[in-house]
């Protein structure tokens with residue numbers, strides 16, 4: 001801790017000393033009255049008195065005062081005995097004790113000091129001396145507490161304080177039938193950052209990270225919505241680059257998941273450290289009491305296991321602890337081997353979701369979304385198996401297969417009367433990076449005869465991050481042959497404006513998480529408006545994903561969003577159903593275009 005931080009913190013502690021709880025133990029009520037009035041005059045507000053010395057220890061346990069003013073000569077228990085009991089009690093031993101005594105002989109004073117008194121005052125008490133000794137003792141205690149319970153670098157509670165907060169959170173959750181969640185998080189690849197920035201830079205980054213985590217926690221209420229904060233929530237620094245977030249009294253563990261997502265999106269903004277712009281991501285493990293553990297130890301262990309899972313998946317994500325972790329490991333292994341065979345056995349299928357023009361209501365494109373028709377488990381969504389395919393290096397093969405199917409299907413649509421409806425195919429990072437994408441695309445366009453401008457490749461921001469020259473070169477080569485490039489899930493990743501400008505993009509797709517808040521949520525509305533404005537300024541088309549309600553479509557129509565996808569129109573459908581739906585929409589919109597120009601979202605919605 002630097003000298004200036006210490007001084008500043010001690011000063012602020014001094015200001016709050018008047019909130020300290022001072023307990024007076026004296027059998028003479030008159031003495032208590034006198035001392036109380038002096039202390040009140042000095043601004044202390046929380047004064048507690050005990051005149052029956054036999055009740056003193058119980059009272060100290062229940063009130064946990066910051067300071068004891070202890071008389072020595074009392075019937076029942078003497079001050080010596082009480083002092084001894086306090087010093088021998090592990091929970092009370094740290095409480096400062098000022099002994100009040102009329103005995104001025106040095107033997108008594110020595111004995112009292114030997115027993116562990118912090119200071120003593122002679123009776124009759126001199127008001128100025130009382131005030132000074134009380135103030136100094138409390139100030140010292142506050143300083144000592146700060147050192148013992150707070151991390152000097154970030155000012156956050158340290159592991160010790162966190163553990164005691166966790167213990168009381170777990171107790172309260174059990175007693176009051178509440179859910180108390182714990183998010184254990186650390187910085188991905190912190191060691192690399194630390195090695196390249198040096199320790200000073202690393203420390204600076206940790207401080208900024210601590211601030212950002214705290215500002216997220218301060219901003220969110222018990223539903224993880226932007227609001228007044230969640231009482232009792234805290235962020236602690238529990239290891240070098242490890243932080244713990246405690247969320248007492250939330251509705252369920254899914255709320256903790258929302259907090260985790262908010263942390264992740266708060267970290268999409270870079271940090272400025274010693275003149276460098278740094279992007280930092282987090283891995284988070286989420287658990288809740290009592291479900292995932294009824295003791296702090298169990299909860300911590302399980303949070304650690306969940307955090308390891310999140311890391312294992314490549315970081316920049318969160319993972320809930322699943323109490324049947326072994327069962328899920330086995331399930332995962334089985335899934336891997338089945339997925340390897342799925343391609344040969346032709347178990348993958350492509351579904352299509354229509355992409356609708358916001359104004360005319362016409363189908364102007366489609367997105368190919370892969371599914372796995374699993375022999376035992378039914379239709380599996382890509383969220384279940386695409387990450388697995390990525391990990392076992394199967395993703396380029398899956399990607400090439402989807403590309404072939406989708407282009408082949410789309411090449412037939414014009415003949416079936418759909419008009420010019422293209423197809424968008426999602427491309428995973430390894431497929432983009434392994435250098436075969438361009439060759440795959442050229443080959444597929446050649447064999448299917450699909451015009452290049454009928455094919456869009458959807459890439460996420462994380463795919464485009466990284467090796468800049470290669471990325472731009474590959475994208476240029478693709479756009480040179482006429483293929484369109486769309487930036488998927490926009491807003492959830494890292495893009496900076498300067499970066500976007502350099503890429504040959506055609507479209508931004510606004511992530512579903514922003515659309516879902518429309519039109520009510522102010523933040524979502526502001527973000528969507530900003531993304532649309534940004535896209536227009538870069539001359540890009542904009543598609544909104546995940547439109548489920550008319551009111552969302554209405555919002556998009558008043559902006560200048562071009563197209564949308566979502567359950568309001570349709571989920572992704574098997575080929576035949578997609579073609580049938582698209583034909584129906586095209587003929588209805590052609591009819592109403594003849595009748596009149598379309599004006600409202602309701603009319604567009606009515607078409608689909």
Ligand code: C2E
Nearest residue numbers: 369370381382383386402426427428546547548565566567
């Ligand atoms: P994505 O590319 O952002 O696709 C949009 C996802 O949102 C799809 O989920 C779609 O079914 C879903 N969705 C569409 N409209 C709505 C709506 O109104 N409400 C809600 N709640 N959801 C909606 P799906 O099909 O489960 O795909 C999830 C992700 O899996 C895709 O996100 C994409 O990243 C990946 N994926 C899908 N197919 C492929 C593929 O062929 N290759 C690769 N590499 N990734 C794929």
Ligand code: MG
Nearest residue numbers: 367426458488
């Ligand atoms: Mg997509």
Ligand code: MG
Nearest residue numbers: 488489509545
């Ligand atoms: Mg998307």
